Amino acid sequence: MRIRIVDAFTDRPFAGNPAGVLLLDGFPADSWLQDVAREVNHAETAFAHRLPEGGEADWALRWFTPVEEVRMCGHATLATAHVLLATGAHRGPVRFATLSGVLGAVPGEDGSITLDFPTARLTPAEVPEGVAEALGAKPVAAFDTGPDLGDLLLELADEAAVLALAPDHGALGSYSSRGIIATALATDPEHGHDFVSRCFFPNIGIDEDPVTGSAHTALAPYWSGRLGRPDLTGRQASARGGLVRTGLRGERTLLTGRAVTVIDGELLTP
Numbered sequence: 001m002r003i004r005i006v007d008a009f010t011d012r013p014f015a016g017n018p019a020g021v022l023l024l025d026g027f028p029a030d031s032w033l034q035d036v037a038r039e040v041n042h043a044e045t046a047f048a049h050r051l052p053e054g055g056e057a058d059w060a061l062r063w064f065t066p067v068e069e070v071r072m073c074g075h076a077t078l079a080t081a082h083v084l085l086a087t088g089a090h091r092g093p094v095r096f097a098t099l100s101g102v103l104g105a106v107p108g109e110d111g112s113i114t115l116d117f118p119t120a121r122l123t124p125a126e127v128p129e130g131v132a133e134a135l136g137a138k139p140v141a142a143f144d145t146g147p148d149l150g151d152l153l154l155e156l157a158d159e160a161a162v163l164a165l166a167p168d169h170g171a172l173g174s175y176s177s178r179g180i181i182a183t184a185l186a187t188d189p190e191h192g193h194d195f196v197s198r199c200f201f202p203n204i205g206i207d208e209d210p211v212t213g214s215a216h217t218a219l220a221p222y223w224s225g226r227l228g229r230p231d232l233t234g235r236q237a238s239a240r241g242g243l244v245r246t247g248l249r250g251e252r253t254l255l256t257g258r259a260v261t262v263i264d265g266e267l268l269t270p
Contacts, residue, residue, distance in 0.1 A: 007259065023084070037064035061098050065206060082260075118251065120145045122218060125144045151179055151181050153183065162184045183195055216253065
């Protein structure tokens with residue numbers, strides 16, 4: 001059984017966010033899927049199988065962290081689309097049936113892939129007591145991203161504050177169901193990005209996610225509203241780092257990036 005490791009939201013190996021990708025004939029037991037994701041031990045491992053022609057989607061897609069299945073994952077969707085297109089398993093736009101509905105992936109002439117995801121609904125919130133100490137910086141604003149995403153979005157004073165974060169991951173887990181999105185306006189847009197972010201998801205076994213496509217479904221409406229432009233570029237400032245181009249289209253958000261296969265091997269378990 002072929003298994004691939006793909007670095008997503010990057011154009012070079014060993015950057016962006018790595019994801020495992022397996023193309024299957026169908027979904028076996030959830031326990032087996034979880035065991036494989038635990039063995040791969042990246043933020044997410046994606047499992048996909050082809051669906052019958054004529055339906056609303058082309059492939060069924062599921063995502064597992066090392067500890068549980070998740071409802072939405074951007075980078076592993078990008079990685080799966082990259083594998084399908086690079087291997088010829090699928091040609092042209094791809095429609096994935098997922099726990100978050102049908103998600104699209106459209107290849108670009110420049111080698112990029114654009115994902116079509118639901119836009120997160122942001123609700124202003126009070127900055128929770130104690131979150132500044134857990135995060136290691138004082139937020140200037142807080143927003144709930146809704147139950148589908150399950151994150152608390154926190155704006156910090158500036159880009160330098162986001163880059164300097166060294167949070168208490170254990171303490172962060174009590175402030176949202178999934179995790180924390182910390183963000184700030186870019187210090188200098190001439191560097192090629194409009195805003196920065198870092199994402200911490202201790203509740204699903206990921207202390208810091210390298211590049212989080214799903215978080216940008218909340219970051220896009222937030223910063224597009226602030227900057228008055230629908231199309232922006234976000235830099236996720238983790239150690240690996242990556243860029244996500246966002247396009248706010250009302251109830252849908254477009255996420256554009258590149259991906260690189262770094263490992264193509266064989267899984268030796270039944």
